[in-house]
Amino acid sequence: MSDERENSGYHPEQVESKWRERWKQRGTNAPDLDRPGSEPFYNLMMFPYPSAEGLHVGNMFAFTGSDVFGRYQRLRGKTVFEPIGYDAFGIHSENFAIKMGIHPGELIPRNIANFRRQLERVGGMFDWRHTVDTTDPSYYKWTQWLFLQLYKAGKAYKKKAAVNWCPTDKTVLANEQVEGGLCERCKTPVEQRVLEQWFFKITDYAGRLLDNIDGLDWSDSTRGAQRNWIGRSEGAEVDFPSPAGTLRVYTTRPDTIFGATFMVLAPEHPFIDALTTPVQRGAVDAYRAEALKTDLVARRTGEKSKTGVFTGGFAINPATGTPIPVWIADYVLMEYGTGAIMAVPGHDERDFAFATKFALPIIRVIAAPGESASTPLTEAHHGHGVLVNSGPFDGVSTAEAPRKVTSWLKAKGAGEGKTLYRLHDWCISRQRYWGPPIPIIYCEACGPQPVPEQDLPVVLPPIEDFRPDDSGVSPLARHREWYHVACPKCGKQGRRETDVSDTFLDSAWYFLRYPSTEFTDRPFDKERTKRWLPVATYIGGNEHAVLHLLYARFITMVLKDLGHLEFEEPFLRFRAHGMIVKDGAKMSKSRGNVVIPDEYINKWGADTFRTYLMFLGPLGDGGDFRDDSVSGPRRFLERMWLLVGDAGDVSVGPGVPPGLLAKWHRAKQRATEGMESLRYNTAIAALMELLNAVKDEGAHPRALVDEMIVMLAPFAPHFAEECWERMGHATSVFDARWPAFDPALLIESTVEIVIQVNGKVRSKLTVARDADEATVLAAALVDGATKKFLAGREPKKRIYVPGRLVNLVV
Ligand code: ANZ
Ligand code: ZN
Numbered sequence: 147m148s149d150e151r152e153n154s155g156y157h158p159e160q161v162e163s164k165w166r167e168r169w170k171q172r173g174t175n176a177p178d179l180d181r182p183g184s185e186p187f188y189n190l191m192m193f194p195y196p197s198a199e200g201l202h203v204g205n206m207f208a209f210t211g212s213d214v215f216g217r218y219q220r221l222r223g224k225t226v227f228e229p230i231g232y233d234a235f236g237i238h239s240e241n242f243a244i245k246m247g248i249h250p251g252e253l254i255p256r257n258i259a260n261f262r263r264q265l266e267r268v269g270g271m272f273d274w275r276h277t278v279d280t281t282d283p284s285y286y287k288w289t290q291w292l293f294l295q296l297y298k299a300g301k302a303y304k305k306k307a308a309v310n311w312c313p314t315d316k317t318v319l320a321n322e323q324v325e326g327g328l329c330e331r332c333k334t335p336v337e338q339r340v341l342e343q344w345f346f347k348i349t350d351y352a353g354r355l356l357d358n359i360d361g362l363d364w365s366d367s368t369r370g371a372q373r374n375w376i377g378r379s380e381g382a383e384v385d386f387p388s389p390a391g392t393l394r395v396y397t398t399r400p401d402t403i404f405g406a407t408f409m410v411l412a413p414e415h416p417f418i419d420a421l422t423t424p425v426q427r428g429a430v431d432a433y434r435a436e437a438l439k440t441d442l443v444a445r446r447t448g449e450k451s452k453t454g455v456f457t458g459g460f461a462i463n464p465a466t467g468t469p470i471p472v473w474i475a476d477y478v479l480m481e482y483g484t485g486a487i488m489a490v491p492g493h494d495e496r497d498f499a500f501a502t503k504f505a506l507p508i509i510r511v512i513a514a515p516g517e518s519a520s521t522p523l524t525e526a527h528h529g530h531g532v533l534v535n536s537g538p539f540d541g542v543s544t545a546e547a548p549r550k551v552t553s554w555l556k557a558k559g560a561g562e563g564k565t566l567y568r569l570h571d572w573c574i575s576r577q578r579y580w581g582p583p584i585p586i587i588y589c590e591a592c593g594p595q596p597v598p599e600q601d602l603p604v605v606l607p608p609i610e611d612f613r614p615d616d617s618g619v620s621p622l623a624r625h626r627e628w629y630h631v632a633c634p635k636c637g638k639q640g641r642r643e644t645d646v647s648d649t650f651l652d653s654a655w656y657f658l659r660y661p662s663t664e665f666t667d668r669p670f671d672k673e674r675t676k677r678w679l680p681v682a683t684y685i686g687g688n689e690h691a692v693l694h695l696l697y698a699r700f701i702t703m704v705l706k707d708l709g710h711l712e713f714e715e716p717f718l719r720f721r722a723h724g725m726i727v728k729d730g731a732k733m734s735k736s737r738g739n740v741v742i743p744d745e746y747i748n749k750w751g752a753d754t755f756r757t758y759l760m761f762l763g764p765l766g767d768g769g770d771f772r773d774d775s776v777s778g779p780r781r782f783l784e785r786m787w788l789l790v791g792d793a794g795d796v797s798v799g800p801g802v803p804p805g806l807l808a809k810w811h812r813a814k815q816r817a818t819e820g821m822e823s824l825r826y827n828t829a830i831a832a833l834m835e836l837l838n839a840v841k842d843e844g845a846h847p848r849a850l851v852d853e854m855i856v857m858l859a860p861f862a863p864h865f866a867e868e869c870w871e872r873m874g875h876a877t878s879v880f881d882a883r884w885p886a887f888d889p890a891l892l893i894e895s896t897v898e899i900v901i902q903v904n905g906k907v908r909s910k911l912t913v914a915r916d917a918d919e920a921t922v923l924a925a926a927l928v929d930g931a932t933k934k935f936l937a938g939r940e941p942k943k944r945i946y947v948p949g950r951l952v953n954l955v956v
Pocket of ligand 2: 592635
């Protein structure tokens, strides 16, 4: 440790424990949520999943980044509500419990206790009266209530669906949980299974979810990710008559219909049996069996080489009237559009590859300038141009053709315009143990019945063997007493739904619960919600750009439509934070480079650690953690500590040195801009420079020191409180106000001029910034040091570089 540190008398452990205690006593971080006249600011950060390892440095970075913003808003006079909680249900926790051989009901509370301890040490402005734990029955009672609201509104339904199945985790995975054909968690190749699943009709909201994005103040990367995920596609549905019935396809290019030389159905398409000829039957059946084994995600990426089989059947192209062969291939997906396509090999790459491989005809129907109907195609051509080989549409430009062809088809009764979305309904059931049971009861006589709301929560029963098995049925089915239950309608024996809901449902509404945690008879209080929501600023990771953030928007929209909320967008402002790497590399246990925050906090104190993390770079960029650079911010705090001691002794003189005044105001300006734009690193740098300027000038005006403490407070809250107290203030530094800067003082009124004699620097002179040449030269000639070097000689040449230097040549 440096001498400087020992000498300064700053002992973070003492300061930090003192202020943690003080904050609790004074209720510093527990604002009155109902106080009239205050300006509420709901500062939200993504709540953690409490792992056994505890908070990692990435969590710390994210929480601190959000906490700094909350503290800043508070210094701006807002009443800031900053809650935190635990997203503790789900497969993550459950898998870990399985690995450890400890029941999650025992393991998770332990992890939560550890998280709480760590979160308190970090120094966040958390309002501990308003925390949520998604595994607590008092919380998931309302998660189940939410399910019932969607169910009663017809937005929750059950259907058999081909789903991604992880044979290792023995669970269904959402598409988003499959990466490159592998389970995101355990990296096992994913299979397809057909199971009965619960879905939420998020697709009903696709258009609204998409349109609203334009009005959101969110990071562009996040908005882009949501737009892509929802994926609006404008096109048409077109009917192709076939012996099995009318084959309907979806196309974004109805204008290419004259070039549709064959059709392709998804291997799951219901017409296949009827279309398949006896000769082709064997090949078709074998292909379908094989396709079922490939996971849906691999099929969707479309990079693999094209495979497929001819059914032997034909359908009529409604534009040309010609019969075209019908094939099946796994690059056509059953869940998108109609599960059938018209293949236009001349203008679609996938179709081109397929036609080339299976020697199917390729016709050009678009010609770019310089091309004609007979220019050969060596690859799919998807540029603009005019239609060719297209009967009545020859010569029509591709700009107008889709619309014209669609109305022509419509007039013939062969199709209509159609908007599609990539988005799928949200599969919310999980055949697992560690989640809120879905509140449905099945009765032989009455069918599925919702659990009456007054019977909520349906408590997750403690069962010894919570492990999933290969049956695809939740372990809850093994708990007989729980499983058998009276039908709420007829009273005869029924059975409970044994699936639990997806963790993403828990986190899709937690921000609604936070302000209302004390109300046990409602999920969120009307008045509280009206006052505190929507969330003012949400900061979190971009890995949740499409899932969590989309689900939360959807749930909010549904609740608005059902009359429970008055707004439909939950997060007015969202900012994605970056990631922390260690010495340039991603942190991972296998590399052994995971930074455990506790060690650093023990060594340096939470305030130094926070300041260091925020100094790494703009919050949106993340940063590179290097052990050797933590000492810089620590030294800064030490020097600040000493400055406070000095300021205590010095009574304020009338004159702040003019040079310092401008630096002071400029620092305030930069710090303010840095806070607003989440470029905290520049705010900290401004304070460091100001400290240097104060030292250079040897002047420590009290007002300046006070303001520096306030500006440092969001980063080093315990430290700032202590300094504030040492400056003689009796209240919390967080009751102070963020200092204003005076734009008129930003420009320094004086400049320093270097004086050279025969090209050598001999003296310095401070003059008014707007002083003219004659004044500066006159001042130079009477300057004591300069006179000495002139030694009575009259300069032959006098050179003046405005604002910079004077050179006197003798
Ligand atoms: C004919 C055509 C010609 C097409 C052309 C494209 C280019 P997006 O934009 O993603 O919506 N398609 C339709 N349903 C499909 C399914 N279930 N599985 C795989 N592909 C499917 O893509 C829509 C286009 O993807 C549709 O337009 C269709 O091919 C194909 F020059 O029809 B197109
Ligand atoms: Zn019944």
